[in-house]
Amino acid sequence: MTLTVYGVPLSPFVRKVRLCLRQKGLEYQLETVMPFTPPQWYLAINPLGRIPALKDGDCTLADSSVICQYLEEAYPDTPALYAGNAQERGRVRWLEKYADYELAPLTTFTVFRNRILKPTAGQACNEEAVQAALKQKLPPHFDYLEQQLAQREFLVGNQLSMADIAVACQLINMAHGGEQLDAQRWPDLAAHHARMLALPSVAGILPDEQRMNAKLKEMGKAATA
Amino acid sequence: MTLTVYGVPLSPFVRKVRLCLRQKGLEYQLETVMPFTPPQWYLAINPLGRIPALKDGDCTLADSSVICQYLEEAYPDTPALYAGNAQERGRVRWLEKYADYELAPLTTFTVFRNRILKPTAGQACNEEAVQAALKQKLPPHFDYLEQQLAQREFLVGNQLSMADIAVACQLINMAHGGEQLDAQRWPDLAAHHARMLALPSVAGILPDEQRMNAKLKEMGKAATA
Structure with missing residues (x-):
């Protein structure tokens, strides 16, 4: 099935x-x-x-x-993505939710939506909102995640979890919107993201996404020209 | 501890x-x-x-x-509130989230906030927003929950879960804001809520809440008089 x-x-x-x-x-x-x-x-x-x-x-x-x-x-026989004891699993859920509800309104629904989605519908990008997200609203969240990583490989415990995946998913939409994390300011988070992009699971779907995103960008240019 | x-x-x-x-x-x-x-x-x-x-x-x-x-x-030896198989547990989480993210903006952050919290800070109740929540926005959600209950005792499976508790918690804030569910229109949901209010866990904390709520209401009247 x-x-x-x-x-x-x-x-x-x-x-x-x-x-x-x-x-x-x-x-x-x-x-x-x-x-x-x-x-x-x-x-x-x-x-x-x-x-x-x-x-x-x-x-x-x-x-x-x-x-x-x-x-x-x-599917309990597959690799766990909410691994560890109750506390660690709680932290995975907390950070997954943090990415979904605190980062997403900025990375996806502000940066990606304004830069990529709105132009395809013939709507102007609200660049002021994008800049406010990038310069004021996102930095405290990146500070928090940098602090949570504390130079470790993964956000929770010693293995990949849905927390890592959820954060990476938001940074990917920010990248689709043309913006990268500042590796000088958030070195641990940037290194974490680079490791995430290198995972075969991510590397296996990203090129197709990037092609689609480039296509949407072209469509947006045509629709707002 | x-x-x-x-x-x-x-x-x-x-x-x-x-x-x-x-x-x-x-x-x-x-x-x-x-x-x-x-x-x-x-x-x-x-x-x-x-x-x-x-x-x-x-x-x-x-x-x-x-x-x-x-x-x-x-605390795995305590009564389960996410019980059942993976599918049932998924439905519990879905309905809990539905209450927290679809009902709460209306029941708590519109009805309760406008009727009770805002007046205590000397702010006027936006009754138009309250009426829009009650008459337009909440009914489709109550329709959905009525349909999910389908005359059963609990929202998922045969036992109390966090789905039941999360929905009840939102209806309690709506009641603190002076509004009850229409039992004619949503009979199963109203009966479910009546059963929830009768649970010793709920009945044990509600009178204190109601006293606090009445006090806030008085404070609000004084602050906006």
Whole structure:
């Protein structure tokens, strides 16, 4: 039985689920569902219409964190991404949520959305909002994550977890929006991100994403020319 | 070793954690931390300054869902609140998140905040926003939850879960704000909520909350008179 992920590759939350599946060595197919105009049948899976959702036989679930924890529990023989004792697992969930709810509004819904998505719809990029995100709002979050890493390889414990993946997914959307982390200011976080990009799971999907992103950028240029 | 919960009783998220602890029969003390003006030391526990947080010996964690899942894993001999198979546990997490992120902005941050909190700070209640929440925005969510219950006793499976508790916590803040669920329109959800209010864990903390809420209401009247 093949697992089905609904969504589009440039969503950081779809990427989270795909990387979770890839790290666990689980086969899946990606079925395109556009985030802002989901088809009617999709609303039975997620009444909120957001992506991603997962179908696993009769089981359908929405929300990237709910899905990743489901995969952890439904496929216990695969590499754990919420590993460790209760406290460590709590920290993984905390940092995953931190990435999803504190970074995402800035990296994805401000930088990526303004630079890439809005122009494709013929809307102007709000560069002032992008600069406020980059210069004022994101730095305290990067400071916090730098502090959490404290020169270690992974955010929690001694192994890759959904915390690492969730943070990387946000920095990837920021990069799609044309912005890199300042490695002088946040050296540990930048080194962490470089290691994440080198993971086969990430390296295996990123080139396709970058091609799609470049295409959207061209479309945006044409639509706002 | 006593567990410490930081926050204030009228927060739906603090209530979620307290009810989780009470259902699990775990002793705890509540230490007051105000949500909008947390003391400096609290920021080391939660850099976002939000409540609740939990202290369990050397372990500190923030975010109500992270805390409740921690309690589930750290105290496995207590009654499970994320019970069942991977799919059922996924549905518990989905509905808990649905309450926390879809209901809360309306029940707590619109109805309760406008009717109770804002007047205490001398600010006018935005009754238009309250009515829009009650008449337009909340009904589709209540429809969805009514459908999920489908005349069963609990939202997921055959036992109480964090999904039931999270939804009840939001309806309690709506009630603190002076609004009850329409039992004619949503009979299963109203019956579910009545059963939740009758739980000893809920009944044991609600009278104190209601006294505090009445006091805030009086303060609000005085501050906006």
